[in-house]
Amino acid sequence: MGASKATAFTRFGLDARVLEAVGAQLRWRAPSPVQEAVIPAVLAGKDVLVNAPTGSGKTGAYALPLVHRLLQLYDSENARGGWVERTRALVVVPSQDLAIQHGRIFEVLLKQLPLHCCVITGSGDNKSLLNTWTDASICVGTPAGLADCLSSERAANIVLLVIDEADLVLTFAKSTTQVQSIVQRVPATAQGILVSATLDEEVEALRALALHQPETCRVEASWDAQASAKPQRVQYWVSRLSSPDERYLWLYVVLRLRILQGRILVFVNSVPGAYRVKLFLDRFSLRCAVLNADLPVTSRHHCLQQFDAGVFDILIASDEATTAKATGYSASRGLDFRHVDVVIHFDLPADAESFLHRSGRTARAGRHGKVVAVVTSDDESGRLEQFFGEHPRLSTYERPRPLAIRNESMETFRYRAEDALCACTLLAVREARVQALRDEMLRSRVFREALLAARDGDHADLEVLSHDRPLVRRRLAAHLAHIPDYMLKDDRLWQVFVPEIANASGSRTDLKPATPDDLNLPVVNRIKRKHRSKLAHRASRQRSAEPLKRLRL
Numbered sequence: 001m002g003a004s005k006a007t008a009f010t011r012f013g014l015d016a017r018v019l020e021a022v023g024a025q026l027r028w029r030a031p032s033p034v035q036e037a038v039i040p041a042v043l044a045g046k047d048v049l050v051n052a053p054t055g056s057g058k059t060g061a062y063a064l065p066l067v068h069r070l071l072q073l074y075d076s077e078n079a080r081g082g083w084v085e086r087t088r089a090l091v092v093v094p095s096q097d098l099a100i101q102h103g104r105i106f107e108v109l110l111k112q113l114p115l116h117c118c119v120i121t122g123s124g125d126n127k128s129l130l131n132t133w134t135d136a137s138i139c140v141g142t143p144a145g146l147a148d149c150l151s152s153e154r155a156a157n158i159v160l161l162v163i164d165e166a167d168l169v170l171t172f173a174k175s176t177t178q179v180q181s182i183v184q185r186v187p188a189t190a191q192g193i194l195v196s197a198t199l200d201e202e203v204e205a206l207r208a209l210a211l212h213q214p215e216t217c218r219v220e221a222s223w224d225a226q227a228s229a230k231p232q233r234v235q236y237w238v239s240r241l242s243s244p245d246e247r248y249l250w251l252y253v254v255l256r257l258r259i260l261q262g263r264i265l266v267f268v269n270s271v272p273g274a275y276r277v278k279l280f281l282d283r284f285s286l287r288c289a290v291l292n293a294d295l296p297v298t299s300r301h302h303c304l305q306q307f308d309a310g311v312f313d314i315l316i317a318s319d320e321a322t323t324a325k326a327t328g329y330s331a332s333r334g335l336d337f338r339h340v341d342v343v344i345h346f347d348l349p350a351d352a353e354s355f356l357h358r359s360g361r362t363a364r365a366g367r368h369g370k371v372v373a374v375v376t377s378d379d380e381s382g383r384l385e386q387f388f389g390e391h392p393r394l395s396t397y398e399r400p401r402p403l404a405i406r407n408e409s410m411e412t413f414r415y416r417a418e419d420a421l422c423a424c425t426l427l428a429v430r431e432a433r434v435q436a437l438r439d440e441m442l443r444s445r446v447f448r449e450a451l452l453a454a455r456d457g458d459h460a461d462l463e464v465l466s467h468d469r470p471l472v473r474r475r476l477a478a479h480l481a482h483i484p485d486y487m488l489k490d491d492r493l494w495q496v497f498v499p500e501i502a503n504a505s506g507s508r509t510d511l512k513p514a515t516p517d518d519l520n521l522p523v524v525n526r527i528k529r530k531h532r533s534k535l536a537h538r539a540s541r542q543r544s545a546e547p548l549k550r551l552r553l
């Protein structure tokens with residue numbers, strides 16, 4: 001059943017067990033263009049340099065032939081007397097987050113297979129994810145983690161070396177010697193695969209280091225190769241605002257009127273900036289979370305899983321590396337956010353590469369998505385123009401279309417937004433950040449055990465930490481979740497300016513605010529539910545307070 005679903009993969013001659021896993025575990029029906037190009041080259045035993053857009057399925061392009069090759073080894077060694085599981089394939093990724101995510105993909109793929117995968121990140125806080133090194137055939141790790149653990153003896157059996165996000169591996173590794181030492185320990189006969197969405201001098205340096213006469217698989221189409229007539233999968237928009245603070249009002253309006261709908265990823269340049277946006281949205285009961293380098297890698301992974309599971313629909317991400325330990329963390333590179341409908345560049349990134357990778361978190365796996373850049377000065381407008389004018393990949397895309405919200409819509413909500421923003425002071429931001437860290441610490445078993453050990457089992461410090469109150473109490477403003485009817489009366493509120501640009505290939509837009517009727521519905525329902533449960537609770541308390549009513553005959 002599973003294998004039949006993945007029939008489009010059969011033409012590569014992949015092992016039946018791999019096809020079964022593709023159909024039953026991954027549920028992929030047909031290969032993406034990059035998989036079409038890369039799988040045959042890897043199966044032919046060549047060294048390969050893979051260059052394809054973000055979200056095009058590069059991980060699967062090397063993971064499937066890699067597992068196929070290891071299964072062949074497994075069969076042949078079993079036939080000769082017995083298979084001993086040792087490290088046979090090494091996957092080097094730039095960050096801990098990516099190592100964990102790729103480890104999970106292999107875990108899913110290997111679920112019914114006699115092979116195992118381990119994750120080596122060089123951090124002690126993800127022990128639960130670590131299988132023992134020795135009994136895993138595939139090892140996924142960061143340069144720092146692998147440089148520490150990979151002895152020449154362990155590396156001696158490696159037949160395949162993959163370096164994913166190759167352009168970042170050298171940038172993020174503490175020194176090039178870490179990567180060099182890993183590559184040198186791997187046998188020269190091992191097949192090499194280098195994967196990157198961009199080609200630059202870092203990739204060239206790695207190519208010379210790790211590959212021998214490689215075949216280059218450069219694929220421009222991510223999914224709909226034959227569908228040039230279809231509307232572009234990613235729509236780019238730009239909103240021009242008069243000042244940086246205006247962005248908060250804009251964000252409130254586009255989210256609250258549901259002009260931008262679905263699962264939304266908001267990119268902010270700094271960590272305090274990300275917390276400020278969160279505090280602001282919290283005031284309006286818009287559920288969101290912050291993904292940032294302050295948090296330990298396991299918490300970031302948990303946050304991603306919750307977002308993927310739909311626990312909240314708005315995720316605020318910052319790329320800023322705040323601690324030395326977080327070097328290599330990047331929310332925009334390689335992380336596979338599932339089904340993101342909209343990416344908002346709340347802050348414009350410094351360079352085109354970051355813009356491209358942040359935008360690449362939407363429209364993955366052949367889906368559609370929207371990317372909205374918010375600019376607040378001529379300088380930023382110019383920078384955005386430059387991104388699209390000069391970057392080799394961005395220059396092939398349609399230019400961003402202006403997305404302007406009517407003044408009436410903005411003015412209706414201005415007072416609320418400005419009032420809410422006043423509460424998001426520097427101190428409140430700092431408290432929110434400290435609170436998030438404190439919560440993480442208290443949740444961490446390792447931290448609690450270390451603290452108790454240091455205090456000879458005395459719980460006093462732990463108690464103090466868990467009952468420590470923030471300096472600034474956050475005022476809850478539940479009423480702000482609701483928009484009163486008198487604010488919704490003006491019909492012009494529901495209009496968004498979306499001027500179609502000339503020869504925009506007739507592309508239509510689905511940017512429409514919600515109707516006044518359905519706008520408050522979820523909030524009203526929530527309030528009603530809460531009210532009903534409050535009444536029920538009060539009634540049960542009254543019952544238990546009166547002995548005669550409690551009496552059952």
Ligand SMILES: Nc1ncnc2c1ncn2[C@@H]1O[C@H](COP(=O)(O)OP(=O)(O)OP(=O)(O)O)[C@@H](O)[C@H]1O
Binds near residue numbers: 031058364
């Ligand atoms: N053949 C396929 N059919 C359906 N979905 C697929 C297929 N191949 C990959 N995907 C899905 O596409 C998404 C993107 O894949 P992947 O993370 O490998 O992209 P990528 O090219 O490595 O992106 P990035 O450059 O951002 O790291 C993932 O959710 C993956 O599960």
